[in-house]
Amino acid sequence: MLYDLYSNDESDQWRYLLGRAGRRTLVTVGLNPSTATQERSDPTVARVDEVARRNGFDGFVMANLYPVRATDYRTLPAKVNRVAFDRNLAAIEEVVAAQAEPVIWAAWGAPVVHHAYFLRARDELQRRLARFEPRWLRFGELTATGHPRHASRLDYDWSFAPYDFED
Structure with a gap:
């Protein structure tokens, strides 16, 4: 077993969380x-x-705005699966609540605008998690359209900077 943190549905078509436990955990969305x-x-x-x-x-936890697996976000259904959506947000909230000083890396990239449910999940997460006073970060500069860069599109020489939802 490579990862000791893993949360999914029965058929493994939805993955809520994946990662490695640690004393200082980076929650990545x-x-x-x-x-x-x-x-x-x-x-x-x-x-x-x-x-x-x-x-x-x-330690780290990899979470996502939407838990349905796809190698290309454009192939995801146009209509949200409410059960998947709600369970996913609850799983992320639970993992953030367990952190003494939560640090969240916003890493969804410019494609966040492709499906309205991505934006709804982003906004709902910000609202739900505010009570835990997390420190939101981005890695590298924002994209040309003002979104935090996706984790697959990074240079290890970049650094973390605060992420402000209002930017």
Whole structure:
């Protein structure tokens, strides 16, 4: 087993959380899960793990705005699955609530505008998680359209900076 934190549906078509437990955990929120499983990483999760390690985190959690697996976000259904959507937000809220000083890496990228439910999830997460006073970060500069860069599109020489939803 590669990851000791793993939350999914019965058929593993929805992945809510994946990661490695630690004393200082980086919670990363991407767009939607791809191919990584409890036993096997994928390029995005491998990058998240490496960025976490290089920045002093001994654990990480990979979460996403929408939990339905797809290697290309454009192939996701146009209509949201409410059960998947709600369970996903609850899973993220639970993991953030368990952190003494939550640090969240916003890593969904410019495609967040492709499906309205991505934007709804982003906004709902900000609202739900505000009571835990998390420190929101981005890695590298914002995209040309003002979104935090996706974790698969990074340079390890970049650094974390505060992420402000109003930007």
